[in-house]
Every structure is written in structure tokens, then in C-alpha cells.
Amino acid sequence: MALRHYTLDFNLSAPADCPSTVRGLQSIFQEQEMTETVHDTEGHGYLATFIGKNGRLVILRVHSQGLVTVDLQCCEGDNIAQVDNLLNALEKKLKSILHGNIRGVKRLPALTRGAAVDRYWPTADGRLVEYDIDRVVYDEDSAYQNIKILHSQQFGNILILNGDVNLAESDLPYTQAIMGRGKENYTGKEVLILGGGDGGILAEAVKLKPKMITMVEIDQMVIDGCRTHMRKACGSVLDNLKGDCYQVLVEDCVPVLKKYVEEGKTFDYVINDLTAVPISTAPEEDSTWEFLQLILDLSIKVLRPTGKYFTQGNCANLTEALALYEEQLGRLSCPVDFSKEVVCVPSYMELWVFYTVWKK
Numbered sequence: 001m002a003l004r005h006y007t008l009d010f011n012l013s014a015p016a017d018c019p020s021t022v023r024g025l026q027s028i029f030q031e032q033e034m035t036e037t038v039h040d041t042e043g044h045g046y047l048a049t050f051i052g053k054n055g056r057l058v059i060l061r062v063h064s065q066g067l068v069t070v071d072l073q074c075c076e077g078d079n080i081a082q083v084d085n086l087l088n089a090l091e092k093k094l095k096s097i098l099h100g101n102i103r104g105v106k107r108l109p110a111l112t113r114g115a116a117v118d119r120y121w122p123t124a125d126g127r128l129v130e131y132d133i134d135r136v137v138y139d140e141d142s143a144y145q146n147i148k149i150l151h152s153q154q155f156g157n158i159l160i161l162n163g164d165v166n167l168a169e170s171d172l173p174y175t176q177a178i179m180g181r182g183k184e185n186y187t188g189k190e191v192l193i194l195g196g197g198d199g200g201i202l203a204e205a206v207k208l209k210p211k212m213i214t215m216v217e218i219d220q221m222v223i224d225g226c227r228t229h230m231r232k233a234c235g236s237v238l239d240n241l242k243g244d245c246y247q248v249l250v251e252d253c254v255p256v257l258k259k260y261v262e263e264g265k266t267f268d269y270v271i272n273d274l275t276a277v278p279i280s281t282a283p284e285e286d287s288t289w290e291f292l293q294l295i296l297d298l299s300i301k302v303l304r305p306t307g308k309y310f311t312q313g314n315c316a317n318l319t320e321a322l323a324l325y326e327e328q329l330g331r332l333s334c335p336v337d338f339s340k341e342v343v344c345v346p347s348y349m350e351l352w353v354f355y356t357v358w359k360k
Contacts, residue, residue: 002076002115006087010094011104012066018046021062024097028089034058054078056086068094076112117150121165123350124276124315131158131347137229142221149229155347157229159198161222164276167198168347169232175200177343177354178310179271186210189268192260192302194253194295196273197222199234205271206237206246213246214267216253223250257298270299272311277318277325293328296357300332305359313353316342322353335360 029036034050041047046062056078059071070090074083091107109130112119119133131152138149148160156169167174176182179201186208193201197217205213217223227238241248249256253274260266272295275288299309313322329338338357345352 003113004074004076004078004083004110005113006072006074006083006110007106007108008070008072008087008091008094009104009106010068010098010102011106012068012098012101013103014101015064015066016062016068016098016101018062021068021094021097022046022048022060025060025090025093028086028093029058032056032086056083058086068098070094076115121160121163123348125317125350127350129349131155133158138225140221140225142219144219147219147222147225149225152347156232158347159222159226159230165347167200167230167233169230170346171200171233171348172204173343174312174345174348174352175204175233177341177352178273178312179205179269180308180310180356181208184269184308186269190214190266191269191271192216192267192299194257194270194272194274194299196271198226198230199223199238200230201271201273202246202248203233203235203237206243210245215246215248216251216256217248218250218252220250223248254294254298257295257302260302261298266302266304266307268304268307270303270307270309272296272299272309276312277314277321289324289328292325293331296328297333300334300336300357300359303359307358309355309357311355311357313340313355315348316351316353325355329355329357 029050032052034052037049039047045064048060050058050060055075057073061069072083072087087107091105095102117133117136119131120128121131122128132154133150133152135151136148137151137157138147140147145162150158150160152158152168158168159166181204186205189210191205191210191213193213193215195217196202196215197219202213202215223238226234237243237246274295277292303309313325329336336357337360338355341354342351343354
């Protein structure tokens with residue numbers, strides 16, 4: 001079962017007359033055979049609920065600050081034409097009752113709650129986005145995370161890990177930005193990719209004729225899901241864990257990095273596709289900051305003197321979080337310089353910041 005939630009808002013120049021506003025709407029609710037219940041708001045305007053035999057629920061609120069709101073809830077299978085007619089009637093009547101006192105009217109598309117296919121995912125800066133998702137392609141829990149691949153009509157298949165949108169088949173700008181494509185010469189170079197289980201970076205990097213790419217991804221189930229369902233992003237590179245110029249290690253990257261440091265192994269490029277910069281310094285984020293600091297430090301140690309380290313930052317609106325990350329860059333075991341680029345990633349529906357770091 002799913003619920004459809006409609007909203008209709010009237011912003012007023014002055015507080016509305018509650019009794020006359022309510023009386024003016026009663027005939028509409030009576031025609032709908034809806035039962036009215038008035039709730040005591042202790043001087044904060046008027047609040048009433050109207051319940052129909054078909055399960056429809058309308059909440060009418062006349063706020064004392066000059067706002068009238070109508071919320072209508074109905075089952076997904078309810079007659080949409082009838083619901084639209086009810087909303088149209090309420091909007092028309094309120095425009096008549098409140099004539100001369102209206103600053104703005106806003107009617108939003110219905111929010112569908114509890115549907116079998118979830119279409120709502122928040123952006124990094126906390127805005128809710130409704131995607132045109134029409135089906136669940138893959139939904140599994142690995143030992144590390146929940147893995148979803150959902151199909152969007154405009155973005156193709158989208159990989160979502162633990163509720164975070166990671167990569168869609170449309171998101172080549174993300175892949176190009178995180179590897180500095182068009183700015184760097186990968187020919188004959190040695191490359192280390194941390195994470196990247198969707199295969200997008202690996203697929204683009206092998207086209208640039210590197211000497212060898214080592215990709216370290218901890219979650220085999222991400223690789224398996226993307227190999228089958230994200231082929232527009234990864235192509236055929238995940239069909240085998242070894243190719244002419246690449247190898248995929250299904251391991252935790254931290255021990256691998258530590259081993260490379262001990263062995264003195266170095267790379268021309270290190271690409272960190274593990275996690276975005278945390279959005280705050282709240283206690284629950286501390287472990288992520290510590291992890292990022294560890295990865296940064298180890299990555300710089302395996303970077304050749306002329307090498308470069310690439311990583312995503314976060315949403316461009318999260319300036320405080322990005323500033324905190326840049327502070328981290330000043331605390332590494334050796335001094336570094338960095339540059340950043342802001343890119344529009346299609347499925348993120350927001351601008352995203354990417355960093356390039358190199359040794360001074």
C-alpha cells in the first residue's frame with residue numbers, strides 16, 4: 001500500500017478570518033460526505049480534520065500568522081480525477097474567500113509515501129529530490145552495506161549504497177572529474193584506484209593506455225551487481241578481475257596501502273573513490289574523518305614525487321565541511337598543494353567538488 005499526500009498553501013498579507021474561511025469551505029466537504037473534527041489550538045489559529053468514507057483525509061489549518069494550509073491524503077489507488085476535482089474546488093473557493101489578501105498560492109505535486117519503489121533521495125545538503133525511478137533493478141545486503149540499483153528514465157541505472165546516490169550511468173562527468181581526464185596523461189603510468197566498485201573509473205582509465213591499474217574494492221557484491229546492471233558505466237572491465245593493464249583486488253584498501261608503504265611501492269596517480277567528505281564534525285562523523293585522514297596520509301606516502309592524488313569532496317554548498325577537509329590536507333605527513341574543481345553531476349542534481357592533491 002502507498003499513500004499520496006497533496007499540499008495546497010495560501011500565503012496571506014494579513015491573518016485570515018478563521019470562522020468565515022471555515023464556513024466558506026464547509027459546503028465542499030459536505031458534498032464529499034466528509035466528517036469534520038475541530039481541534040483546540042490554544043489560540044494558534046484554526047485546525048480541523050475532515051475524513052471521508054473512502055479513507056481520504058484533509059487537514060485544514062488557518063494559521064494565525066497569515067497562512068492557510070490544506071493537506072490531503074489518500075490511498076494510491078484512489079480516483080485521481082476525483083482527488084484533483086476536490087483540490088481544484090478547495091483552491092477556487094479559497095481564492096474567492098481570501099480575495100485581496102493573497103500574496104501567493106502554491107500547490108505541489110503529490111508526495112507518494114510507502115510505495116514499493118522509493119523515488120525520494122536527499123541531496124548532500126539536505127534537499128529532497130524526487131527521481132523518475134520506475135523500478136528496482138537490484139537490492140541486496142552485503143557484509144558491508146545495502147546495495148541498491150534503481151532504474152531512472154533520464155539517468156539510467158543508479159547505484160545507491162546505504163541510501164547515498166553513488167553513480168548513475170549518466171554520470172560520466174563525475175568519473176572524468178575524479179581522474180582529471182583531459183588534464184593528465186595516463187599513458188604508461190601506474191594507477192591506484194581505492195574503491196570504485198561500480199567500475200566507472202576503471203573503464204575510463206583503461207582507455208588511456210596506462211602501464212598498470214590496481215583497483216582495491218572491499219565489496220564483491222558491489223562488483224557483481226554493477227557488472228550486470230551498470231554496464232553503460234563499467235563496460236566489460238568487471239567481467240574479469242584481471243586484464244591486460246589492470247587488476248582488481250577484492251580487499252580492504254587500508255592493509256593494502258600499508259603493505260605498499262612498507263614495500264616502497266609507488267604510483268603516478270591515486271584515485272580515492274571511497275567516501276565523500278563528512279558534512280559535520282559531530283561525534284558520529286568522527287570515525288569517517290579519521291578514516292579519511294588515514295587514507296590521505298597513506299595515499300600521499302605511495303604517491304611518486306611528481307604524482308597526483310584525486311578525490312571527491314562533497315556538495316559545493318557544504319562550504320564548512322569542505323573547509324574542514326582542506327584543513328586536513330595541511331596536517332599530512334608531508335606538505336601538499338591542492339586545486340579543486342566544481343562539476344555538475346547529472347544524477348546528484350547538485351554541484352560537486354573534486355580535489356587534486358600533489359606533494360610540494
